[in-house]
Amino acid sequence: xxxxxxxxxxxxxxxxxxxxxxxxxxxxxxxxxxxxxxxxxxxxxxxxxxxxxxxxxxxxxxxxxxxxxxxxxxxxxxxxxxxxxxxxxxxxxxxxxxxxxxxxxxxxxxxxxxxxxxxxxxxxxxxxxxxxxxxxxxx
Numbered sequence: 421x422x423x424x425x426x427x428x429x430x431x432x433x434x435x436x437x438x439x440x441x442x443x444x445x446x447x448x449x450x451x452x453x454x455x456x457x458x459x460x461x462x463x464x465x466x467x468x469x470x471x472x473x474x475x476x477x478x479x480x481x482x483x484x485x486x487x488x489x490x491x492x493x494x495x496x497x498x499x500x501x502x503x504x505x506x507x508x509x510x511x512x513x514x515x516x517x518x519x520x521x522x523x524x525x526x527x528x529x530x531x532x533x534x535x536x537x538x539x540x541x542x543x544x545x546x547x548x549x550x551x552x553x554x555x556x557x558x559x
Contacts, residue, residue, distance in 0.1 A: 436516045451487035455480040472550045475500065475542050478559025497559045500545050 453460045466474040478497035485494035495502045515525050549557035 432519050432522065433516065436512070436519055439512070447483055447487060450480050450483045455484055473546075473558055475546045475549075481559065496556075499557060500542075 455461050461480060464474060464477050466472070467477055476498070479501055482494045482497040482501060485491075485497060511527070514527065518525055545557070548554045
């Protein structure tokens with residue numbers, strides 16, 4: 421009976437394992453291939469087409485800096501993503517624990533007011549980081 425329960429948990433946690441594996445593989449790749457050197461990665465298509473930063477600009481350099489222990493530099497590349505990393509970590513752990521218990525992922529973080537607020541913050545960040553007075557938000 422223990423094997424059935426163990427196999428059931430493994431099947432239930434497969435999505436979490438795949439997400440964790442994908443994030444780990446991406447972080448390892450960026451840790452060993454410096455995005456600050458040209459030619460390793462394609463540039464941001466939004467930046468290339470418009471000349472403006474998108475909300476994600478600087479994320480690979482943020483991950484590279486964090487992988488090398490440079491927290492201050494990481495924050496400078498994309499402050500919004502840096503601040504949201506603990507939220508993403510919490511959501512992943514919660515998803516994993518609830519999945520192991522066989523419960524669906526229901527969270528106050530997915531209520532419409534929270535989602536719309538997040539989209540609003542993202543839109544404001546997108547605009548403000550491209551304004552001349554907000555150079556500190558540019559990657």
